Amino acid sequence: MEQTYGEVNQLGGVFVNGRPLPNAIRLRIVELAQLGIRPCDISRQLRVSHGCVSKILARYNETGSILPGAIGGSKPRVTTPNVVKNIREYKQGDPGIFAWEIRDRLLADGVCDKYNVPSVSSISRILRNKIGNLSQPNQYENSKQPPPQSALSYNHIYPYSYPNAMSPTGTKMSNAPGVPVTAGHMSIPRAWPSAHTVTNILGIRAFMDPAAAIAGTEGYPPKMEDWGSVNRTTFPTAHGVNGLDKSAIDNDIKYPQPSSTLSSYVPACAYSPSNQYGVYSGPAGSYVTPGHHWQSQGTALSHPASGMTMHGGEIHPPLSFKHPSRDGDRKPPSSLIKQQHEALNGVHGLSLPTSSP
DNA sequence: GGCGTTACGGTTGAT
DNA sequence: GAATCAACCGTAACG
16 A cells, blocks of 8 residues: 555556546646646656646646545445435325335435435335334434435535544544644545546535534544545644655655645645555645635635635645636747746745747 | 647545 | 445546
């Protein structure tokens, strides 16, 4: 898991197949684009395939987030306790009811919508497995009832939080020594089909559920897909815990980038130790900090389409995001204004290449 | 040459 | 605990 491996793409960039680019790179792609740098030049500069640049920028424009989507997992189950409860009621009211009739009633009563209504076979299974013996106490009714889920669709935030938001017992999440542990990463609701909703990716739940945001301080490193909920306030600096940890150094080596600057708003723990590859580990970001402090910290990056505000940390004013599509005057690198170069060189230590070497 | 799209091989996490 | 499935990833190639 922690082993170092990676591949080199045609541009000489290092990547790990199947894994997202580091947040730092993703952020820089967006930043450079906001500065009016063409995607092809961003691709060359960061040594990321143009397809990837295009994808990240498209996603950013669409969702306001540069974070990767939630990898793995399954869609939320449609047989929610509420659905089961209703099915039981239907069955009790009419023992001869057919599964397809139940399905229709679930739709008609607004318990489900067309997107999350269980299939007839699912209903049959529910009837067989969960309702077949009505004398048995119901597992759901004995527990806390979930929030109302009528007409729940995949586009809603599915109550996909872990049973225990604190869940420090997550055995898979080792807390590697020397690796800063971050906060507020658990219990990110997952939504389908789009896992890229701003609220989802940015972990807005931290706003609505401060307890969840705090939960992560219990030493439960964030899943990478949970970066969005990393609470910057809990780790003042990227290397503040143990100074420069090895992973951060590795990152700088393999991704020659001015981490000293970048890490100021891309803290080290964005890639959880459990998800870090050697080539990717190190400073990464909570520049999209969902914590409730981010609006009051430093420069905020706002996304024009979503209205989302991305925490800019210590991003310099020249990096205030502009929306390229609205600038309308995207300039080729060769004609980059001096300010842009200075912004990039000064802020990121980037030496912008020109399109034609 | 730039860029959107997509096939591909890969990873991840829930079931 | 392994297998399966379905989500995601970035690259490379195509148009």
